[in-house]
Amino acid sequence: MSPGTGLQAQLQIIHALVLRESRTRYGAHQLGYIWALLEPLFWVLTFYGIFYFTHRSLHFGMDIVSFITTGIIPYELFRETLGQSLNAIPANKALLFYPQIRPLDLVIARLSLEVVTLMTVFIIIMGAHSLYLGELQIDNLLVLMCGLLLASLLGASLGLFFSALSVYTKVVDRIIPIVSRPLFFVSGLFFTVNELPEQARDLLLWNPVLHCVEMVRDGWFRSYHAVHVDLPYLLSWIVGFTYAGLVLERMARRRLELT
Amino acid sequence: MIEARHISKAYPMRHGMNRVLNDISLTFPTGENIGILGRNGSGKSTLLRILAGIEQPDAGEIIRRRRVSWPLGFAGGFNGSLTGEENTRFVARIYGADVPRVSRYAWDFSELRDYFYMPVRTYSMGMRSRLAFALSMAIDFSVYLIDEVTAVGDKPFQDKCRNAFRERRERSSVILVSHNLGTIKQFCDSCAVLIDGRLQMCNSIDEAQQRYEAA
Numbered sequence: 001m002s003p004g005t006g007l008q009a010q011l012q013i014i015h016a017l018v019l020r021e022s023r024t025r026y027g028a029h030q031l032g033y034i035w036a037l038l039e040p041l042f043w044v045l046t047f048y049g050i051f052y053f054t055h056r057s058l059h060f061g062m063d064i065v066s067f068i069t070t071g072i073i074p075y076e077l078f079r080e081t082l083g084q085s086l087n088a089i090p091a092n093k094a095l096l097f098y099p100q101i102r103p104l105d106l107v108i109a110r111l112s113l114e115v116v117t118l119m120t121v122f123i124i125i126m127g128a129h130s131l132y133l134g135e136l137q138i139d140n141l142l143v144l145m146c147g148l149l150l151a152s153l154l155g156a157s158l159g160l161f162f163s164a165l166s167v168y169t170k171v172v173d174r175i176i177p178i179v180s181r182p183l184f185f186v187s188g189l190f191f192t193v194n195e196l197p198e199q200a201r202d203l204l205l206w207n208p209v210l211h212c213v214e215m216v217r218d219g220w221f222r223s224y225h226a227v228h229v230d231l232p233y234l235l236s237w238i239v240g241f242t243y244a245g246l247v248l249e250r251m252a253r254r255r256l257e258l259t
Numbered sequence: 260m261i262e263a264r265h266i267s268k269a270y271p272m273r274h275g276m277n278r279v280l281n282d283i284s285l286t287f288p289t290g291e292n293i294g295i296l297g298r299n300g301s302g303k304s305t306l307l308r309i310l311a312g313i314e315q316p317d318a319g320e321i322i323r324r325r326r327v328s329w330p331l332g333f334a335g336g337f338n339g340s341l342t343g344e345e346n347t348r349f350v351a352r353i354y355g356a357d358v359p360r361v362s363r364y365a366w367d368f369s370e371l372r373d374y375f376y377m378p379v380r381t382y383s384m385g386m387r388s389r390l391a392f393a394l395s396m397a398i399d400f401s402v403y404l405i406d407e408v409t410a411v412g413d414k415p416f417q418d419k420c421r422n423a424f425r426e427r428r429e430r431s432s433v434i435l436v437s438h439n440l441g442t443i444k445q446f447c448d449s450c451a452v453l454i455d456g457r458l459q460m461c462n463s464i465d466e467a468q469q470r471y472e473a474a
Contacts, residue, residue: 012352
């Protein structure tokens with residue numbers, strides 16, 4: 001088999017898995033997919049209400065909707081890719097019955113579906129908002145897309161690592177939610193790094209998700225420059241956990257076989 | 260042709276390892292139906308899963324030159340919340356087959372009628388295995404791996420399966436594992452016996468019977 005046909009077969013399998021996944025998750029009706037879009041939309045609305053009624057003022061000339069969306073979407077991308085890749089293998093273990101489907105395919109299929117969904121939500125919200133304002137201002141599309149992509153990759157790499165680890169110890173499934181919950185408050189959903197006092201800033205910048213959110217805001221707002229983003233730091237998280245995850249997946253593969 | 264080279268497999272037990280397959284080598288030539296006879300728990304199903312590629316052996320390798328099916332007769336691999344049709348389309352896609360053709364064939368062969376469009380969780384065991392069998396027939400494999408064909412459906416459906424195999428004798432062959440000599444006699448040209456993790460090819464089915472009963 002040549003590498004070309006191998007890749008084609010792989011893509012065929014991932015395509016079939018994505019279709020199946022979207023069918024089982026969103027139900028048989030095409031309309032079911034709307035729920036996937038509504039959930040993050042509801043988040044944005046809730047935050048909008050809180051910000052509006054507490055009369056919170058934003059720095060750097062940001063408007064509330066853009067501020068919230070540029071925070072929530074990368075955060076959700078991270079959280080969802082982590083959660084999805086963590087559960088991908090146990091939830092679809094029966095599929096390993098087909099020899100050409102390997103655990104990694106299950107993870108990739110779920111990730112693709114999740115990333116496409118949230119990207120769509122981002123485009124819908126920001127598009128509608130820009131129409132409402134009557135102008136579309138994107139400062140740097142490349143930085144914006146990189147921020148969203150890196151948030152997904154960060155979640156995926158951690159998910160891959162911990163899903164392989166959970167084959168060995170079930171403690172992982174309990175610890176991940178406990179550790180990831182505080183991330184909601186320290187990932188820049190309610191603040192920007194530039195407005196923080198120095199001590200808090202140095203501490204919070206250990207959190208890689210915050211770097212992703214900062215990149216997205218830098219890319220979107222002309223008036224905001226995320227001078228504290230440390231790209232090599234963020235990339236070492238991603239590369240480190242992807243590497244460790246792939247090694248661990250190899251080792252865990254035998255244990256995953258149907259018995 | 261499928262070739263097994265020095266296959267070994269062991270499972271961890273409470274104390275030490277249980278060696279299920281011990282250095283098995285065998286060539287399954289194209290166009291010949293082969294039966295593998297063994298008692299319950301002798302490692303037949305493990306061997307079949309390794310031949311299919313679902314499990315990796317601890318040592319040795321499998322060489323597959325033809326398209327090999329998943330182990331039939333076991334109706335796993337369906338998602339209960341999806342309909343028979345949706346499951347069929349999924350499997351057709353992962354094998355790169357013509358989706359509408361496979362779907363039509365499976366509908367016709369499985370005789371599920373309206374149940375084809377119902378979630379698989381509403382099926383009885385017999386209906387599930389009928390769908391699994393119909394699906395494997397629709398995809399056109401060169402080698403069919405079968406685990407205990409007797410489990411599939413009622414008598415008329417079993418006859419139908421037998422006829423389907425007879426029809427495609429030119430194109431496809433069968434590797435059948437069973438603990439029942441009668442089943443193997445019906446389907447196979449030659450027979451091997453799996454005893455204590457070792458596979459021995461026999462010259463005739465009668466010889467297989469003698470070895471099997473002696474063990």
